[in-house]
Amino acid sequence: MLLTQLSDVTAKDGGTSSGGGGGGTLPPSPATTPFMVPLPVYLPKQPVAALDPAPQETLAPGECGRPKHQRWGDFFPETRKFYEMHVRQDKHSFHPQLPTQNIWGYDGILPGPTFEARYGEPIMVRIYNDLPANSIGFGSPEISTHLHNLHDGSESDGFTGDYYSRTKFGPTMTGPGAYKDHHYINCYAGYDAYHETEGDPREALGTLWYHDHRIDFTGPNVYKGLTGFYLLFDELDSGNENDPNPKALRLPSGVGKYDIPLVFQDKQFDLNGFLFFNQFEVDGILGDKFCVNGKIQPFFQVERRKYRFRLLDGGPSRFYEFYLSYNGVDQPFQYIANDGNLLPAPLTMSKVRLGVAERADIVIDFARYPKGAQLFIVNKLEQVNGRGPSGKILGQGTPILRFDVGDLPASPDNSRVPARLRELPPINLAEVVTTRRFEFANANGGWTVNGKLFDVLTATAKPKRNTAEIWVLKGGGGWSHPVHIHFEEGRILSRNGKPPEPHEAGRKDVYVLGPGHEVHVFLRFRDFEGKYMMHCHNLVHEDHAMMIRWDIVPP
Template sequence: MLKPKDLRVPAAGRREILKYGAAAAGAGLLLGQLSDAAAKDGGTGGGSRSGGSGDLPPSPATTPFIVPLPVPALKQSVAALDPAPQEGPGPGEAGRDKHQRWAEFGPSTRKFYEIHVKEAKFSFHPQLPDSTIWGYDGVFPGPTFEARYGESAIVRIYNDLPANTIGFGSPEISTHLHNAHTGSESDGFPGDYYSRTKFGPTIAHAGAYRDHLYPNIYAGFDAFHATGGDPREALGTLFYHDHRVEFTSPNVYKGLMGFYLLFDELDSGNETDPSSTALHLPSGKYDIPLAFTDKQFDRNGLLFFDQFEVDGILGDKFCVNGKIQPFFQVERRKYRFRFLDGGPSRFYEFYLSYKGVDQPFQYIASDGNLLPETLTLTKFRMGVAERADIVIDFLNYPKGAQLFIVNKLEQVNGRGPTGKILNPGTRILRFDVGDLPASPDKSQVPTKLRELPPINLAEVVKTRKFEFVRRGGAWTVNGELFDVLTPTVQPKRNTAEIWVFKGGGGWSHPIHVHFEEGRILSRNGKPPARPEAGRKDIFVLAPNDELRVFLRFRDFEGKYVMHCHNLTHEDHAMMIRFDIVPS
């Protein structure tokens, strides 16, 4: 009989298991179907009817819309860090390369943050027992960071997870700020994981913490030095999450994610900003981040993850900011909602419903990038890690009205959506309309938002093709598994390339390229649709799609990755390392 200690699979051993596709799936039936607490009790848990195994019992029943939506608290800065940050690793810090451009951004940094990754108990719903999570500062999602372009920040991330854990996940971390324009040593490279006793193959030694230098500069810093980069390259809605190689999916599923919001003179975060350059979008308590995740719970109501499922993990409970089908009390005015598909494997098509009728809303940003113009839509689709900012004006509805965010996209396994649109779909979040605000709503949603930089194909020095296919029971890019130590390609700094992404085999893949936003030139030979015609860092491949994407590599050098953001596919080696090298 298996004992709890037998359930801990070290990374190297897990890699060997994964090389044997079918064997791994078989092992999963025996070992994988355990929640953390069930493992501790020596019992078995349940699984998802819509997940990879397909024959496991559903989660326990929960009553929808009895839990208020939590809004993640803002992370507060500290006056200083002890020991003081430095260009190279400090005392007790995990090994890393030196901070790039330290002389420009390090000494001038005035914003310092300290965050602790901890294990904690968490309630997903009052009708379920508390589950064990891992969280930044012990909460899920982690606290929200607010930063401004032109003001660098150093975030010190302590790993306080227990060294010996039972159940799913691996207690080493490497935090990726998706999709920050920053040096590779602060990017959260998958092989840079650390704890106080272990460390990854691409860093020098273990340590209690790691300092991340986020310069908060626009891309194109060297070419547009007077303005701190090209303001047309601004991001707004970013998020951070764990990126530990081979264990990203369970670690993120267990709670390691949070929001990081960036503002500038245009998207200023102040709807009453007196500046003539400001857009005056809804702000403050009317600017709400929403992380959508789907979870599975075992027969005892405890969080469940099948560590050996290689196709994709689907849950039958839909959470927003960690709560199952919550409600949110709103005033009769405009709100900005920042949607994030937190994965690990589900796609969504979202609608706003009132009395069963789809309602229009204003769509202003894709993947955290403001569009050139506001779009009025009644639906939008999201792949894993995609973001979408929308504005809803509740003044259009009477007090007491109830509106719902509804997912109508059918997905039954890790292949991706079937394409079928369900009616009525699944209600995930309810808005309860209350009174008029105490002060008049002065927010605006201008028709014109942020200008796009031009695409200059004359900059392109190379075209590369990447094919994302399942081969021999494994997930591959161009037929190869991820090699954490060896770059697949080496683009030169201050150049541009066209990367061609090709899907196949009936699978959907949300492809993420670290470090720089890209522009879709064509999808299957045709121009991209308006919502994805702006700057993006997730490029969704439907089965057999081919995308041509324009990418630049500016301002920094070093190791980065490109991968499928179906986190299960990523963990099972659908990823490449690319190194930006001197031009």
């Protein structure tokens, strides 16, 4: 551990990166043999019968000092499920050729448990902070869990100043506590306009993820393990490929069976094989080991049928461009969702580019390949530093995940990718009451928005509830910034004066700004009030103040 702490000080650029990064002053991580480890795939986390003490609108005994739950009577207790999750330190193996070591995990695992939820069924998740108070190494043992990008009250959003432990609490909290209750309402955005019909399904998300958002320490806390998936279903995307409902899409289904979440994260290890993070690096952290669901270059046994894969760039700073390779030839697949939002129609693609926190759902049909075939997800995007991708696409790239094709499935594959997926809600520019501009830049060695560092107590913007605005996001210098806006999905009106590409034309919550790019986004602010955030999702930029607070205020 001493070597890890010393290397935190001496590292310069976040390390080397095989096949997609560039050289640095750090020695490379110890050698690891690829494709030795099976891909970890979780079945959904199971609810508990009740929480003790019972959740309250204000505070339950022992709970940290959060604001009261909004709209408690509207969504609770008519339909409810309860979950309990413990954030704790535990042992983890990234690879058999590296030492087993401590990580921080939701329920002590990396990634954390996968939630399977449904629109119209609110859940309460009680998240205990059981991390060691006097931890050694990088990270800070207070937590604030953000569910990216649930439409929900700000008190459950995971605001960066809402961190807590048993002895400490953030500047936007009123006291410490052992746990915090998160009321995940699982309603469509714009519920108030459609509540008699339980909302507008055009507003649905499917692939969400949760991670720590503790101010100044989001990067190291997530890097240390605090991330997981939250999947939402409804009548259309029902999670049942045999669904007799004629409205159901019948996409490949069964979370942990044919519906597989994949979080991609690059890591650096010191000479002894322990996880390394340079807390003094302000540009971005690049690793030379590529992990999928917490394992270095794993393999996954698949049947000869269709699978849905939910790809997430879990950071901290790397962009990816993924290809599906078979015998060295790029293969087509169906691209069905971006940032967790189903597209109006599937796209036949041979590549997926992701900035940090972006998601893409794809469907691969392994029935096209013979038994014994091996396919690879390969990253071909070169990135040598925290500025972002160089723009160069590598000929070979780095294989990150191997698929081993097995037998035909025991049961017929009734899944499909229909020609139409989810209709988009209309954009009504008549709702727009103002246009705001935000420039993301580097000023005097600090990361700024509109020339200012983050102020956790002051709202930069105060949109009114039930209005719409256009936010203009501008990138500065030679940097790339994946900008995330909490709370509601937006729609890209234009990128550099042109319409968005087809995969970006749907609903989104991460807007990648290339060097000098300008993106115009249509946003609405419905159903809730309170404090939210916008920030660069390069976690290092975020931790070094490239963030704003914005508040939804009464009409």
